[in-house]
Amino acid sequence: MADDQLFQRFGKEFPQGTVLFREGEPGKEMYVVQHGRVHVSKNVGDVEKILATLGPGEFLGEMSILNNKPRSATATCADACKLLVIDAKTFEAMIRGNAEIAIRMIKKLSDRLAEANDQIQNLLFSDVSSRVVHYLATAAEKVPKGPTGHRLELRAPELAARVGVRTEQAEEVLGKLLKSKIVAVDPDGCLVADVSKLRHFLEFLQMKAQFGETT
Ligand code: CMP
Numbered sequence: 001m002a003d004d005q006l007f008q009r010f011g012k013e014f015p016q017g018t019v020l021f022r023e024g025e026p027g028k029e030m031y032v033v034q035h036g037r038v039h040v041s042k043n044v045g046d047v048e049k050i051l052a053t054l055g056p057g058e059f060l061g062e063m064s065i066l067n068n069k070p071r072s073a074t075a076t077c078a079d080a081c082k083l084l085v086i087d088a089k090t091f092e093a094m095i096r097g098n099a100e101i102a103i104r105m106i107k108k109l110s111d112r113l114a115e116a117n118d119q120i121q122n123l124l125f126s127d128v129s130s131r132v133v134h135y136l137a138t139a140a141e142k143v144p145k146g147p148t149g150h151r152l153e154l155r156a157p158e159l160a161a162r163v164g165v166r167t168e169q170a171e172e173v174l175g176k177l178l179k180s181k182i183v184a185v186d187p188d189g190c191l192v193a194d195v196s197k198l199r200h201f202l203e204f205l206q207m208k209a210q211f212g213e214t215t
Contacts, residue, residue: 007034010084020061020075020083027064027071029085033057036081040073041161049164052115053078058108065091128165130205132173135163136183137199140192149184149193177201 023042033056040052040060051073054060064071065088095102118138125131140150160170177183182201184191192198
């Protein structure tokens with residue numbers, strides 16, 4: 001079915017900031033993003049951690065439907081969004097009737113698992129600085145290098161939400177990286193000229209954590 005036909009049948013528009021569903025609620029529908037971005041997040045105490053930001057071509061809300069379990073996370077429209085809203089029965093019929101859809105979903109789920117593994121590795125760092133630096137290095141490696149370096153459209157509050165720390169903590173680490181000229185910060189995000197410098201800084205932080213301050 002063509003995109004506009006699909007939208008006519010299943011499409012809905014949602015303003016920016018709409019909470020599509022919250023963690024713990026029962027789930028009856030899944031969503032396919034056609035336009036805009038959706039944040040998937042979890043709250044731990046007073047800190048929100050964004051698990052993923054899903055854009056056009058990606059889907060969410062399939063887990064509850066497939067496993068008959070409550071929503072595993074909260075979904076919020078980061079922009080004004082156009083989404084396909086598909087009920088459980090239609091979703092199952094689509095997968096059964098089209099191997100191509102099933103394969104695409106398996107590929108996306110594999111990417112999600114790889115991403116979750118990166119997040120587990122990040123959480124194994126015991127200090128906030130290492131977690132922020134590791135996140136920046138991993139994120140920078142995923143975007144192609146431009147003439148001046150790897151550009152990340154990520155300001156301190158979003159960086160904090162990705163890592164699951166407070167904004168002031170992310171700002172403090174960014175301040176250190178700026179001072180050491182490892183990262184350049186501007187109002188829209190930051191620029192990593194050389195990822196290996198971030199990796200070296202991470203090694204330094206690990207040594208410091210292991211051996212402590214000796215001077
Ligand atoms: P469901 O559990 O129904 O509701 C929350 C949805 O967020 C979930 O389905 C997935 O579609 C999505 N989701 C959960 N965890 C992750 C993750 N780590 N990365 C990307 N998407 C996720």
